[in-house]
Amino acid sequence: MLKKIITLIIIQFSFPSTLIAKELNVFACEPEWKSLVEEIGGEKVKAISATHAKQDPHYIRARPSLISKIRRADLIFCSGAGLEVGWMPILIQKAKAEVQPGSIGYLMASKYTPIIDIPKSIDRGHGDIHPEGNPHVHLDPNNIPIIAKELYRRLVIIDPINKSYYNSRYNNFISRWDKSLLEWEKEIQDIKGKNIVIHHKSFDYMFYWMGLNEVAALEIKPGIPPTAAHLNDILQTVNKDTVDLIVVSPYDPPKGATWLSNKTKIPFVILPYTIGGNEESNNLFALFDSSIKILQDALYYK
Ligand SMILES: [Zn+2]
Known part of the structure; x- marks a missing residue:
């Protein structure tokens, strides 16, 4: 009996819960980034989106349920370029050090894509909500592979154990996207x-x-x-x-x-x-x- 208990204790300590693979928690600001995370991260990630399609992503309320979600986040993934400036600064204060601005767990899509509609002169007094240029970057399909590549790079750094898993999903996504892009280019002519x-x-x-x-x-x-x-x-x-x-x-x-x-x-x-x-x-x-x-x-x- 004693031997059995000791064996159980050894098993318990040999596999501390932190070493058991668990999903990465991703806090996406918009549904397009939640979707991209799921494409590359598959079952290794658990993504939530702070906003849904019927909500204007410029204006949401930093409600308590979002605070509890951002506390758990291993990766924050947003459009940036000012899109979430009305509500993210309050939420980010509640997040871990690993996802603060400038860290590997803080990914702003617009930092990696060309930005259009940059105003010639910025006059915030008139209430322009695009002072850094247009933040709605996901709607150029050429931007998606650029952002996917950076997302893949970050996932591998945050969760290196699953590198080969992310790599195969990333390659699969990019080849499907490239194929679709060729079709879309024809259709829009x-x-x-x-x-x-x-x-x-x-x-x-x-x-x-x-x-x-x-x-x-x-x-x-x-x-x-x-x-x-x-x-x-x-x-x-x-x-x-x-x-x-x-x-x-x-x-x-x-x-x-x-x-x-x-x-x-x-x-x-x-x-x-x-x-x-x-x-x-x-x-x-x-x-x-x-x-x-x-x-x-x-x-x-x-
Ligand atoms: Zn806008």
Whole structure:
């Protein structure tokens, strides 16, 4: 009996709980990064997203449930470039030292991608919420492999035991992405050069990649909601012969777009923007498949 107890004690101490492989906790700010983590990290990661597709990622409340989630995080993965500036600084104070800004567990996607829409002069007094340029970097599909590579590099440093696992998933993801990208490049040929009115500058990376022209924004500046006067100004300059489509995201208030569409007969669509933005968009591949399909359907015969 005593021997059995001693054996049990030895087993207990030979495998302390810290050495038993456990999932990495990833705190993603947006659903697109949660999805990318799951592509590369598979069953070795447990990712949560602080926001969902129907929430404007610029503005959420740093609620207590997010504090308890960020405390556990081994990796924080966000867009950066100011997108989360309204709510991340409070949360990050509650996180571990290993995920503080500047450390390996703090990954901001926009630090690795080209940034567009950088304002010529920064005037925060006017409330522009894109003072560092456009933070919605996930919507250029060319940016995804760049960010995936950095994510893979970080995962291997944080969790070296699973390096070969991450390596095979990373390579698999990149080869599938490259293949899809070639298909998408073909599919967007037919819609190049069309003219679009947007609500917020959420889709600039996607439209830039697609060769679509963004002719007006319903917001006065990024983050400044449309006024009746601004909408009337737009009404004077656009009509259904000069503008092909009005595009909004699932989190934009649709009132301005609906009003302009009713007045001008320019059609309007909601693009998914991120994972969960519509029924089809349940991963990054489906997000681009669905966005292209919606735009093709709306623009091809115009
Ligand atoms: Zn924005």
